[in-house]
Amino acid sequence: MRMATTEHVILIVDDTPANLEVLFSFLTDCGFKILIAEDGESALQKAEYALPELILLDIVMPGIDGFETCRRLKAQAATRDIPVIFMTALSETVDKVRGLQVGAVDYITKPLQHEEVLARVQTHLRLRNLNKQLQAQNLQLEQEIKQRQQQEEALRQSEERFRLAIEGVKDYAIFMLDAEGCIVSWNTGAERIKGYQAAEIIGRHFSCFYPEADWQSGKPQQLLQIAAQEGQVKDEGWRVRKDGSRFWADVAIAALRDEKGLRGFSKVTRDITERKRAEEELQRQYQRSQLFAEVTLKIRQSLQIGEVLQTAVTEVQKILHADRVLIYRFWSDGTGSSVAEAVLPGWVAILGQKFPEEVFPEDYRQLYLQGRICRIPDIEKEENISPCLVEFVRQFSVKAKLVVPIIIKQELWGLLIAHQCANSRYWTNFETELLRQLADQIGIALTQAQLLEQETRFSQQLARSNAELQQFASIASHDLQEPLRKIQAFGNRLQDKYRDVLNEQGRDYIQRMQNAAHRMQTLIDDLLIFSRLTTRAQPLVSVVLAEVITEVLSDLEVLIQQTGGRVDVSELPTISADPLQMRQLFQNLIGNALKFRRANEPPCVKISSQIIEQPQLIADSGGAELCQIAVEDNGIGFDAKYLDRIFQVFQRLHNRSEYEGTGMGLAICRKIVERHRGTLTAESQPGQGARFIITLPVNQLSLDK
Template sequence: MPGIDGFETCRRLKAQEATRDIPVIFMTALSETVDKVKGLQVGAVDYITKPLQHEEVLARVQTHLRLRNLNKQLQAQNLQLEQEIKQRQQQEEALRQSEERFRLAIEGIKDYAIFMLDAEGCIVSWNTGAERIKGYQATEIIGRHFSCFYPEADLQSGKPQQLLQIAAEEGQVKDEGWRVRKDGSRFWADVAIAALRDEKGLRGFSKVTRDITERKQAEQELQRQYQRSQLFAEVTFKIRQSLQLKEVLQTAVAEVQKILQADRVLIYRFWSDGTGSSVAEAVLPGWVAILGQKFPEEVFPEDYRQLYLLGRICRITDVEKEENISPCLVEFVQQFSVKAKLVVPIIIKQELWGLLVAHQCANPRYWTDFETELLRQLADQIGIALTQAQLLEQETRFSQQLARSNAELQQFASIASHDLQEPLRKIQAFGNRLQDKYRDVLNEQGRDYIQRMQNAAHRMQTLIDDLLIFSRLTTRAQPLVSVVLAEVIAEVLSDLEVLIQQTGGRVEVSELPTISADPLQMRQLFQNLIGNALKFRRANEPPCVKISSQIVEQLQFTTDSGSAALCQITVEDNGIGFDAKYLDRIFQVFQRLHNRSEYEGTGMGLAICRKIVERHRGTLTAESQPGQGAKFMIALPVNQLLDQ
């Protein structure tokens, strides 16, 4: 469905005559009421939310196909009846002359109650189909008003007369609703009433009634199934919301107890020694709680457990009257006031984990197929949730293995980088020889090729160095010691002295604190920040870098190392700046905002800076506008444990 969703697809199907009658069922993860209403509004006949049970989906599809076929038959039959009525209206004079023949013609129709009314609505004739559907003989009913078939509520509302009035005004009217037979039973009727006119005006009405109780019951059952499936989906969703085993099990029994309105619902778990106990329970006040009680192996012996492993479902309506229950079992369950019970197995990876059990204590109870199937499906969902909980535990172990693997990868990266640098050095060395010995031999294009090769090798060398720095920030970090930041900045400025002179720039340094840090990483941090400030300068304006600091707040560590004062160090420049929308991007690996021909670099510098700051339990962010310079704010704890 390129470019459209399921709702629009359904709407378009329903808008076209060729596809209008195709039943549409939504199968979707959208479970909100507004989505269900929207689906039904655009023309869907059903709405199924995930997770899906294929038996239920198949049953619904089959039901709607049957209903569609019934509807087609009904439409064809209605069309035929409408045509007959129309023909009768067009041939009223001829029909009056052949009234006896018409009566004989309709007499044999048994699936429809066809009868004639006078202008007041009294019955003047009817067929054998009317006798079969209504239960009256013709002699009992002719002369009575047709409203005698309507329930009391319709009579009080005046519905029969309203139908006649509409038919008289509009020519015909259709209606559906409950009707009453002679014996007092009710059936759902599909009714069509047509006005009969001649040159003198309204002569009477023809009325056709069809018993569609079976179709109506199918629709109601479909609606019940839909409601049940929605309820099941909600329960399943609640179970799957959490992978905490205890919470999953307690949610399951609580929801089952509410759905079944059972007196007690519990989850019984089998232990490796054959014993078992209730690990989750929802029980109504007044009944004995079983939660936590341990039961011996004799309660569920090995042969019983094997039957449950094969999928056995135990459904007992009345414990005292059940023929296949041993007296000792009856005595046992009576300890907990159990009069009826429903038991389904919980199986995980082809092993019997436990049982989902529903108890009725107040009175015996017949467990319906729907309740049995619901309990079975919920047991399957509990099994899935338990499996997911086990997978979570496995994932935790995997994470630990991954950490070890990462350490090995760091070692691999170091070895690989060494192996990569060796051919680069050869490329650079032979490139230098070509330039020195064959510069005059090569033409301009050849010299350009060599220069490009050298530039690419240099960029690769720089990239490998930056990657090594980035990967070693945590694996080869030095212990934290007391670092005088003023001395670190002085060393950095000494290293950048040539660049500062070439750009005509100046660096103003205010008073800086002494902090607990890795001195080499602090040097990397400020060399990158100050170097960037000098590199990304505005044309025809000397760069100016200002470095200052202040104590801002106390930082509470999440570990037992307590709290420490937090200092904010600001590195501000008057360079080209950047758009604030790129703030997150500039701290990512290999992210550049400018072409390499404009500004050199690998896109690793600020990523290295942020990782250094985070290793020191600090934060690094920036403020800037294009053409207005940039301000980088580093927040670092002043004092930390010196063995971090």
């Protein structure tokens, strides 16, 4: 949004690029022209060259800091009058005093809030413009005085022109006082701001504009004395209109002198009530944000639902100084109960108390679901409240209450309620907004706590599943293999003793039985390997991958010779890993590359690696250095649409008659890689070979999460 009516030039000085980028974008959108500097030296140069209208200056910077930069700016005539606002995370009073001593006009505390930055920038730009106007007016008055010394008639004409100009100004009350402080002139702006006509006010002492406490303390006369001694004085404070209403005024009084001495005073008054209210609102917002941040931190320190709720009511009770604060939980049948409470001694506790459905009927619940906030300063005088609720709260001496909804996933979970029991109470907007924001945070904290409970349940289910898997592995290793071994043994005996007796069909049946038993044995072995990858894994040690590949190639030597294959291995790193699982991983990948070869073309396998400097690729790598290993072949390849399928258990893309196997190999590979906090993927096209890419942390202490 563009808010500046003219393109003011602002210099932003900060050594943090992120801060510069945010401020540059925000203030540019607001219509300001922005210059930036990343250190004090360049800030001094740009300020002297460009003469910006305002400087936003960071305190902590390399080289000369913000205090020294400000001091040098104020020491140079060209930049002395440029307002400097410090931006800092420093909050000590001594730092603020030091900043004001070197010439700063204001502070903005980090982290920066856009609304606060804009309000302070606009305020000080307006003040700078007003000061320029006042200085110009004072200069004009001085020139007129000098002209009067030279020629009385010229001075009279100049004063007349000045009087006519002043009378036309509507936004400023500009008038003259004699040496005693009595009003001698009155302009249109003064009539509008103060409510007096010229005939009503001329001749009266200007102290009539001050509240009683100020004129009784002698403040008006003190301001005139300072102006007479120092030439001018500035002041802000409450002033009184003709009708008795008050406004916050920005006042400048300048002494007027001639050859005889003090002749009187010029007085410029501006109504800045709206600016004052905006500043007070900013202060309230800051206080609210501070309280909000402190309480939110305490609420969200725990992920246990009971602790979250109790912390919330305790902290809210301290902030509001309420007699009772409770959290009311809605149940599915329309009833509800108090699930957390903080109550002062002497008042009845409601914790655990069940509320009937009539206390918060369906129409009330719908209003709360829409975000309604209920503020009742006096229960006895409130008309729009159900008799059932009035009767219910009387049991607990409630005189006033404030209710905000707690909404989770667009459902009304409950209510955050504050009770005043000793007396009625008006709930301020500050308190209401703070409670609303805290209710939102309670909703977030409850969501997180619920997620933790779900995760805990899932973890327990996973532990049970792992235990069942371990039990299955035990059964498979003995109970399933024992009858299988007998089938294989008796099959061998049949072949040995009755081969010549059986006809061709009988021998074929026995061979099929033996093949099926062999496949079942292989499948059971693969399932055992898969189930034991986690339960019987070895601790991590330093593994030289080149040595692992050498051992694998030795195991596959016969297959390589039979297929006429070739395996080219580039330089491989040393990593922290389970050596047996690394051997299993590469044996499966290289074995697949040799097995799934194209007809009439010897298989060629290439193994290469590289260190990558992007640890964010693996979220659980802990920021460790990563290595990427590629196993590439010239085989039959596969369609990329089956990429996810090939890593699932028992999934095959080819008939067993074409290529033998159980469909477990790549599933085992992926589980090994994931156990090492890595990733395994592949790239391929039919008939163009395949490239399997493994990404693993180079160094990690253990695999325990």
